[in-house]
Amino acid sequence: MFAGxxxxxxxxxxxxYATVKKKNGVRRYFNCSTYSQYGKESxxxxxxxxxxxxxxxxxxxxHWSKLCEADEQEMLKYLIKDGEKNSADSYAERELKKAQKRxxxxxxxxxxxxxxxxxEKITERNFDSxxxxxxxxxxxxxxxxxxxxxxxxxxxxxxxxxxNWVETIKKxxxxxxxxxxxxxxxIERIAVHEAETLENGEKRQKVDIYYRFIGKIx
Numbered sequence: 001m002f003a004g005x006x007x008x009x010x011x012x013x014x015x016x017y018a019t020v021k022k023k024n025g026v027r028r029y030f031n032c033s034t035y036s037q038y039g040k041e042s043x044x045x046x047x048x049x050x051x052x053x054x055x056x057x058x059x060x061x062x063h064w065s066k067l068c069e070a071d072e073q074e075m076l077k078y079l080i081k082d083g084e085k086n087s088a089d090s091y092a093e094r095e096l097k098k099a100q101k102r103x104x105x106x107x108x109x110x111x112x113x114x115x116x117x118x119x120e121k122i123t124e125r126n127f128d129s130x131x132x133x134x135x136x137x138x139x140x141x142x143x144x145x146x147x148x149x150x151x152x153x154x155x156x157x158x159x160x161x162x163x164n165w166v167e168t169i170k171k172x173x174x175x176x177x178x179x180x181x182x183x184x185x186x187i188e189r190i191a192v193h194e195a196e197t198l199e200n201g202e203k204r205q206k207v208d209i210y211y212r213f214i215g216k217i218x
Contacts, residue, residue: 001178001179001180001183002017002030002053002183002190003017003180005183005184005187005188005189005190006030006053006189006190006192007189007190007191007192008032008033008034008035008043008046008191008192009046009191009192009193009194009206009208010032010043010044010046010193010194011032011034011042011043013032013033013034014033015030015031015032015033015046015048015192016030016031016032016033016036017029017030017050018030018031027049028049028050028051029047029048029049029050030046030047030048030050030053030192031045031046031047031048032044032045032046044194045194046192046193046194047195048192048195048205048207053190053192053207054178056207057178057183057187057190057207057209058175058177058178060209060218061169061172061175061178061182061186062174062175064169065169065172065173065174065175066174068166068169068170069170069173069174072166072170075166076162076163076166079162079165079166079214079217080158080159080162092148092151092152092155093152095144095148096145096148096149096151096152099141099144099145099148100145102137102141103138103141103142103145106134106137106138106141109134110131110134110135113127113130113131113134158214161213161214162213162214164213165186165211165212165213165214168185168186168212168213169186171185172185172186185212186211186212187209187210187211187212188210188211188212188215189210190207190208190209190210191207191208191210192205192207193205193206193207193208
């Protein structure tokens with residue numbers, strides 16, 4: 001069911017599924033396919049037990065499912081990130097309005113400049129100088145407005161993507177087990193890092209889940 005989803009966090013290639021027969025049954029695991037093929041000179045093993053991975057992924061989907069069921073709006077608010085990220089988005093919106101307002105002012109200033117030149121209220125030299133200045137600022141504003149508009153549109157797209165993902169996870173309310181359909185509907189990829197051995201001898205391993213539409217949120 002994890003086919004195509006499990007990736008090595010370092011080389012980016014797929015982790016290979018394998019089994020080993022033991023006295024008490026079969027041990028299932030994943031490890032880096034690059035390491036399996038070319039050895040430690042190319043990458044490290046990135047070994048992870050199948051059951052450990054299964055239980056972790058299930059626990060994260062159960063977590064988000066419960067949050068959605070308890071308070072969908074609060075979950076949306078959390079994912080959209082009204083705090084720091086939203087402040088950056090609001091800044092882009094404010095700057096866009098300021099740039100658009102200034103561009104409109106420049107249109108008026110240029111129109112008035114032409115009128116003044118026709119009525120000879122301004123010399124040709126001053127007209128040329130001011131006209132060039134205003135036109136340069138217009139060109140700079142056009143570029144800035146294009147960039148800010150893309151930022152604002154990206155915000156709208158991101159929020160719609162979040163809503164799409166929330167609507168999808170609602171279909172799998174309080175999951176008790178994983179299915180290939182569920183994984184492919186909700187998850188884009190799972191990046192497995194190399195395990196670390198702590199000073200006390202315990203092992204710790206980082207696993208990053210990148211969800212469809214919204215990326216990494218854990």
